[in-house]
Amino acid sequence: MVLADLGKKITSALRSLSNATVINEDVLNSMLKEVCAALLEADVNVRMVSTLRTNVRSVIDFENMAAGLNKRRIIQSAVFKELMKLVDPGVPAYQPVKGKHNVIMFVGLQGSGKTTTCTKLAYHYMKRGWKTCLVCADTFRAGAYDQLKQNATKARIPFYGSYTEIDPVVIAQEGVDMFKKEGFEIIIVDTSGRHKQEDSLFEEMLQVSNAVTPDEVIFVMDASIGQACEAQARAFKEKVDVGAVIITKLDGHAKGGGALSAVAATKSPIIFIGTGEHIDDFEVFKVRPFISKLLGMGDIDGIIEK
């Protein structure tokens, strides 16, 4: 499934290191070529791939390297480190606190899966005993409130929204205030889809964020996205305080490499992945086990030198 093809290709490229009798520049280059091709086919940002190539190359100096150093190991560990950088920004995501209000705001491009994922996240916490609710602050998309309402009703999650109020800031504020008063612990705010090219939409997002002062802003990204991801993700991060990423639609064929650029651009970890349209098609995402599984390598902590 997720990035699995990519994992296979990278593992096989790395194996070429083990199979080679001598590790020289040619072996390194051809291994890197394979790794980079696999990453590009998976939509990883072209610039990030080229940085990875440079960084791995620079760890090894064939001319002046002391004999006896394990080149294989140095190269492998450099590749792992670079791959880790793609997936792991090295900062933890916000952890909701029991018995407190935790306001979580969803943002992202049009159609990325925000509304669907809001309900999935709410359901995830509800099943674990949290007092959970949803606020629909999308007054733009036709049928947006009905969508959230139908999802929430089916999952028996309390919700707030309006058919008549057109200002999302007002709804967000009212909804969050109301649920806070009622002692809800997880208050999830769904917002309209938007893109960086339209200033007014970005300004609106900032206003909603200022109104509800979220504890966490989650950026939702479609797994099939290509090279446009990075610039969009960076723009979202610059406008609001994105702290986590959710990648959706990983039940498809997409390898999700494009969406990985969102990690670098927002310096935020992936916390969940969406794997279908149903409410429980949702998985917790953990970076390190993910990478080790991806590369079929067992425990990577042993491989990467600290």
Add this chain to the structure above:
Amino acid sequence: LFSIFSGLVGSKTLTRATMQPHLEKLKELMMSKNVAADISEKLCESVAVKLDGKVLGTFEGLASTIKTTLSDALVQILSPKRRIDILRDVFEAKRAARPYVMAFCGVNGVGKSTNLAKICFWLIENNVRVLIAACDTFRAGAVEQLRTHTKHLNALHPPEKHDGRQMVQLYEKGYGKDAAGIAMEAIHYAQEARIDVVLVDTAGRMQDNEPLMRALAKLIVVNEPDLVLFVGEALVGNEAVDQLVKFNQALADNSTTENPHLIDGIVLTKFDTIDDKVGAAISMSYITGQPIVFVGTGQTYSDLRNLDAKAVISTLMK
């Protein structure tokens, strides 16, 4: 000064070796603009094949010759072999006293319903009456989304502006029902009510989801729409290839006739969100060989354009 000249004058035979660095650069350029990796590779290969062994004229530069050859190949890809003239075909169908049927399909969230509404607006502006068939009976709010559009469109084009005729109606049967059946009823309804066009909205589906792909193929086989439009977003990366190949494959596999009805054209959406990363236009056209019939450039009804192939190519090559 002399050394500069010597690079330019004198004829040169092109070889793969001399072209290689230039082709690598162009391939990377195309990928960075979001053309699928595989297609970037194939395009560069086609340029190499075409130029290998050719002799460069005295004043032709190597880089510019390669670039021009690639541009020409891109023009080819984006030039439709067949023009789709919807309005003409709508009037032809009208003369035959039957509704013209368009079906919209694609993966989740790409903009099928929104661009269906934009196309509906465009048809109404051309004085064509439309029935929207709500055949996404799965996704929460899908029916209400179309009902809202129908209301807005009728408000923009009230009967007073059109000889007392209501320009757009919604045919819906709620959720959970068989999509192919609803499409069929809608087409019958349109026939009887003498409505010119039926726009069939379908649920988004992943190309690997076999039951859902089979259901879509059935909808197409049973209802024989005049035009099957694949809606794809300009944001999509390498996945564009797999989506189109598998949608076509599903239509072919589930057809009983010798000439299965495949994708006729593409609606390329969210073109306003990608800056210069225009490559999806190339990937989608390359795979299907079908024209990009509409380009979606925003979220309002008027954000619908024709593809400007020249602009796409010059953006791509920059």
